[in-house]
Amino acid sequence: ITKSHQDDNTNLNACLDHLLRILSRKDKQGFFQYPVTDQFAPGYSTIITRPMDFSTMKKKISQDDYYNIIEFRADFELMCENAMKYNRPDTIYWQAAKKLLATGSKLMNKDKILGFRRSLE
Numbered sequence: 001i002t003k004s005h006q007d008d009n010t011n012l013n014a015c016l017d018h019l020l021r022i023l024s025r026k027d028k029q030g031f032f033q034y035p036v037t038d039q040f041a042p043g044y045s046t047i048i049t050r051p052m053d054f055s056t057m058k059k060k061i062s063q064d065d066y067y068n069i070i071e072f073r074a075d076f077e078l079m080c081e082n083a084m085k086y087n088r089p090d091t092i093y094w095q096a097a098k099k100l101l102a103t104g105s106k107l108m109n110k111d112k113i114l115g116f117r118r119s120l121e
């Protein structure tokens with residue numbers, strides 16, 4: 001019997017929720033939990049055209065917005081790259097983003113993703 005589209009998404013969403021929890025736990029200071037506001041970061045919305053944060057990624061999972069793990073990883077990388085673009089290398093935000101990006105790359109490297117996909121079949 002063929003699996004319904006909904007089944008596929010349920011497995012994928014369970015996978016993505018798991019990845020989000022692991023990555024989110026690394027952000028102990030909460031710098032990536034919510035959208036950055038211009039109030040805290042002057043000029044942020046003009047410098048960063050595609051903002052991303054963990055709460056937005058969580059909402060996208062619940063709305064079935066991610067077709068696969070690659071799309072989820074792209075949003076994660078966007079979130080880290082935004083922080084390394086807006087903030088200078090000597091800031092706590094730039095350094096936190098770099099560390100987070102390294103964790104994500106290990107967690108979602110090509111082989112791991114292949115393994116995930118096989119487990120979804």
Ligand SMILES: COc1ccc(C(=O)NC2CCC2)cc1-c1cc(C(C)=O)n2cccnc12
Nearest residue numbers: 030031032033034035036040041083086087093
């Ligand atoms: C949701 O975003 C945040 C939430 C809380 C904090 C925060 O607790 N900042 C205090 C630590 C020194 C002030 C910072 C941020 C924050 C993230 C960021 C990012 C991710 O660029 N940021 C940049 C400039 C100024 N503040 C921030």
